[in-house]
Amino acid sequence: xxxxxRSLVTVVLVLCxxxxxxxSLWAADLVILHTNDVHGRLESHTPRGADxxxxxxxxxxxxxxxxxxxxxxxxxxxxxGDTIHGTNIVNLFGGQPAxxxxxxxxxxxxxxxxxEFNFGQxxxxxxxxxxxxxxxxxxxxxEDDGSVFTVSAYIEEFNGIRVAxxxxxxxxxxxxxxxxxxxxxxxxxxxxxxxxxxxxxxxHQDADVVIALTHVGYGVDEALAWAAPDIDIIVGGHSHTTLxxxxxxxxxxxxxxNEYGNYLGALAIDVELRTVMDYDYQLIPVGADIPKHPEIxxxxxxxxxxxxxxxxxxxxxxxxxxxxxxxYVRTQETNLGNLVxxxxxxxxxxxxxxxxxxxxxxxxxxxxxxxxxxxxxLPFDNTLVxxxxxxxxxxxxxxxxxxxxxxxxxxxxxVSGMSFDIDPDAEPGSRINRLxxxxxxxxLSGTYRVATNDFMAAGGDGYAILADxxxxxxxxxxxxDVVVEYAQEQGVLTMPEAGRIGVMQ
Numbered sequence: 001x002x003x004x005x006r007s008l009v010t011v012v013l014v015l016c017x018x019x020x021x022x023x024s025l026w027a028a029d030l031v032i033l034h035t036n037d038v039h040g041r042l043e044s045h046t047p048r049g050a051d052x053x054x055x056x057x058x059x060x061x062x063x064x065x066x067x068x069x070x071x072x073x074x075x076x077x078x079x080x081g082d083t084i085h086g087t088n089i090v091n092l093f094g095g096q097p098a099x100x101x102x103x104x105x106x107x108x109x110x111x112x113x114x115x116e117f118n119f120g121q122x123x124x125x126x127x128x129x130x131x132x133x134x135x136x137x138x139x140x141x142x143e144d145d146g147s148v149f150t151v152s153a154y155i156e157e158f159n160g161i162r163v164a165x166x167x168x169x170x171x172x173x174x175x176x177x178x179x180x181x182x183x184x185x186x187x188x189x190x191x192x193x194x195x196x197x198x199x200x201x202x203x204h205q206d207a208d209v210v211i212a213l214t215h216v217g218y219g220v221d222e223a224l225a226w227a228a229p230d231i232d233i234i235v236g237g238h239s240h241t242t243l244x245x246x247x248x249x250x251x252x253x254x255x256x257x258n259e260y261g262n263y264l265g266a267l268a269i270d271v272e273l274r275t276v277m278d279y280d281y282q283l284i285p286v287g288a289d290i291p292k293h294p295e296i297x298x299x300x301x302x303x304x305x306x307x308x309x310x311x312x313x314x315x316x317x318x319x320x321x322x323x324x325x326x327x328y329v330r331t332q333e334t335n336l337g338n339l340v341x342x343x344x345x346x347x348x349x350x351x352x353x354x355x356x357x358x359x360x361x362x363x364x365x366x367x368x369x370x371x372x373x374x375x376x377x378l379p380f381d382n383t384l385v386x387x388x389x390x391x392x393x394x395x396x397x398x399x400x401x402x403x404x405x406x407x408x409x410x411x412x413x414x415v416s417g418m419s420f421d422i423d424p425d426a427e428p429g430s431r432i433n434r435l436x437x438x439x440x441x442x443x444l445s446g447t448y449r450v451a452t453n454d455f456m457a458a459g460g461d462g463y464a465i466l467a468d469x470x471x472x473x474x475x476x477x478x479x480x481d482v483v484v485e486y487a488q489e490q491g492v493l494t495m496p497e498a499g500r501i502g503v504m505q
Contacts, residue, residue, distance in 0.1 A: 028268035028280065030161050030209065031071045033064055034078045036237030037259040039086030039115070039476075042101050042300050044288070045260065052288040055262040057098075058300060059286045061105050061293035063264045068106075071268075074159040077106060080237030080256070081113025081169070081215030082476070084127060087381070089303055091481050092310050092371075094123040096130065097303040101296055103132045109154060111167030112137040113215040113237060115476040117181045125150075136167020136213060139193040141186045149185060152197060155205060161271050164207035166197050168214040168224075170238055176473050178347070190216045195228035202230040208274045211235060218243075218256060225249035232276050233267065246281050253279060261286055311372040316487035320495060322364040324377055329357035330408040333501035336360060336377070337414025340479075341451075342496050343486045345416045348386045348473065350451035352417035352437060354397065355479075356461050358410025359453060369493065371484055378480035382453035386472040389450045389465075391442035394418075395432060396465050403428040411461030418442075421502040433504060453479055 035057075044056035068075050079102070084095030095116070102110070112135060116124055128135045128150055138152035153166035168190035174182045194212050201207045212231045214221055217239035225234060229250060236256040246267065247254040253276065257265035268280040322336040323329070329337055337360060345353035362376045389397070401413040402422050420435040435442055442448075449472050457474075459467030487493060 028071075029074065029271045030158055030163065030269050031067060031075045032078060032211065032233065032235065032265075032267040032269070033067055033075060034080065034235045034255060034257055034265040034267070035060060035261055036080035036082070036215070036235075036257055037113070037240050038079070038083040038098075038261050039259065040084065040090035040095075040098060041087060041260040042089060042097060042296075042303075043087075044286075044292070054288065055260040055286050056292075057101050057105065057261050058292045058296045059290040060261045060264050061101075061296045062291050063284055063286065064105055065293065067266060072159075076108045076156075076158055076163060076165075078165065078211070078213050078235050079107055079110035080213055080235050081111045082115045082237060083110060083113065085115045085118050085476065086478075088375070088478075089300070089307055091478060092307055093303070094119050095127045097300070099127050099130045100303075101299055103130075104296060104299060107131075107133045108156065109134050109136055109165050109167070109213060111135070111213040111215050111237075112140065112150065112169045114170050114173040114176050117173060117177045118475070118477050120181050121183075121185075134165075136165065137169045138166050138197050139168050139171070139188040139190045140173075141188060143184050143186045153201060155201070155207060162206060162208045163211065164201040164205060164209070165211045165213050166194065166201065168194050168212060168216055170216050170220075176475060178475070178477075190214065190220060191224050191227050194224050194231065198228045198230040202274075208271055209233065209269070209276065214238075217241075218254075221254050221256075222247075222249055225252035225254060228252075233269070235265075242283070244283050246279065255281065257283060311370065311375065313371050314368045315371055315374070315484055316369045316491055316493050318364065318366055318369060318493040321366050322493075324360045324363040326361075327408060329360045329414065330410055330412045331357075331406055332412075332503075333414065333498070334360075335495060335498065336363065338416065338496040338498065338500065339493065340378070340483060341414050341416035343483055344384060344451040344453075344479065347477075347482045347486075348384055348449075348451040348475065350386050350417075351448040352394070352415065353451040354413045354415050354456070355453055356410055356456055357412040357414055358461065359455065359479075360414070369487055374483050374487065375480050378483060380455070382455050382479045384475045384477050384479055384482060385452055385454050385457040386475070387450045387452060387457055387466060387469040388447050388472050389469050391437070391444040391446050391448065393465055393469065394437075394442060394448060394450065395435060395444065397463060398432045398435065399429050400463060400465070402431050405431065411463065415500055419500045419502070421504050423504045425504075434502075 044053035084098035140149040218241040240259040241256040242258040257263040270278040323334040324336040341353040421433040
């Protein structure tokens with residue numbers, strides 16, 4: 001058990017409540033508990049449109065404890081990546097709070113996700129060192145000497161069964177994080193590496209069961225199952241797939257448990273002659289009816305105190321006021337809108353950047369600028385996404401932006417890398433004039449890289465044209481964190497170039 005200092009009354013209460021919520025797996029040789037794509041959700045969250053909290057490792061921990069109380073040393077707890085990055089409480093501290101919680105929960109292994117690299121290699125390796133469990137990535141190598149970045153696989157015995165776990169990472173990780181974060185690293189084909197390594201673990205390391213812990217997406221998991229018959233089980237992530245029942249592909253059991261700790265996957269298997277003979281599965285919902293684990297909640301509370309102090313830190317100074325007032329960012333260009341979009345464009349090396357004025361929720365006054373000031377300006381959990389749009393699609397998006405002008409509109413775009421005029425007397429859909437991208441008329445059939453936020457990329461504020469566009473890069477990096485980093489680097493914020501949005505008289 002990894003949870004000391006609990007009273008018997010607490011344990012009994014927890015078990016009674018959660019047994020009603022989740023039921024119990026049949027007695028088996030091995031029970032594999034798994035999470036994936038937690039994205040820093042240590043705490044529960046209330047999804048948009050929902051009435052109750054769900055998910056979060058603080059509740060998952062209660063279910064894990066229940067299963068350990070029932071199955072003892074048969075339990076192995078695994079995570080399939082994108083876990084230590086994604087919310088304020090983890091991002092502000094380089095993922096350290098997430099690792100501390102995972103240590104307390106007694107995870108046996110995790111695989112690297114693409115978003116783990118958002119912290120940069122130095123910070124990521126510090127978190128790997130902090131972990132009381134192996135952090136796997138068999139297909140990530142140093143280019144100079146070919147050595148593996150972390151650990152390829154590990155073997156441990158559970159209930160007398162020799163279990164080998166190998167980890168695989170999405171090969172397109174260099175595309176979806178900043179290039180500096182993966183400089184000097186090579187991401188090899190996970191299917192090729194997984195098949196080769198599984199064979200060695202099964203034949204040369206005498207593994208009874210080989211588990212591939214993958215952050216490659218369900219489609220690649222399918223290919224891996226066909227290519228690697230020595231893999232008995234694939235515990236997947238990256239695609240946020242909800243598999244209510246395991247897929248059985250070429251004799252390989254494939255599972256994945258949605259995202260954010262909304263579910264705990266529980267796979268019970270019987271093993272005979274180094275073969276999985278039978279299995280039972282539950283995808284256990286992590287709802288508000290699952291009690292928060294008191295020891296995990298206490299860890300989170302401690303980090304909240306540290307986070308409060310961090311938010312008060314000064315990151316820059318400015319000699320001017322930055323306009324983020326509702327009536328301005330939703331109707332016209334503002335210096336704060338220009339600053340935010342300039343930062344978005346620079347951070348992603350995009351051609352242009354657009355963000356909805358409704359996502360900017362406050363101004364910044366001259367003087368010291370704190371982390372909290374920036375978080376107040378950008379309070380939503382929006383991440384940076386780069387889309388591929390034609391010049392014509394950009395024009396269409398701008399027409400959508402000004403269709404209600406001069407009325408306030410949360411979808412009114414603040415922009416970087418381009419300029420245009422609004423003709424308020426023209427009919428909606430024909431109001432954009434003199435559009436220029438970096439000073440030149442756009443190539444309407446050409447393709448441009450457009451930085452935006454994930455809300456808009458998903459079609460938010462009615463931008464269906466963005467939802468249908470190819471994704472060049474989904475960084476997973478919070479927009480507000482990018483702005484904080486920029487402010488720290490600059491020290492003093494100065495006026496960006498103006499004159500981007502004009503109004504014809």
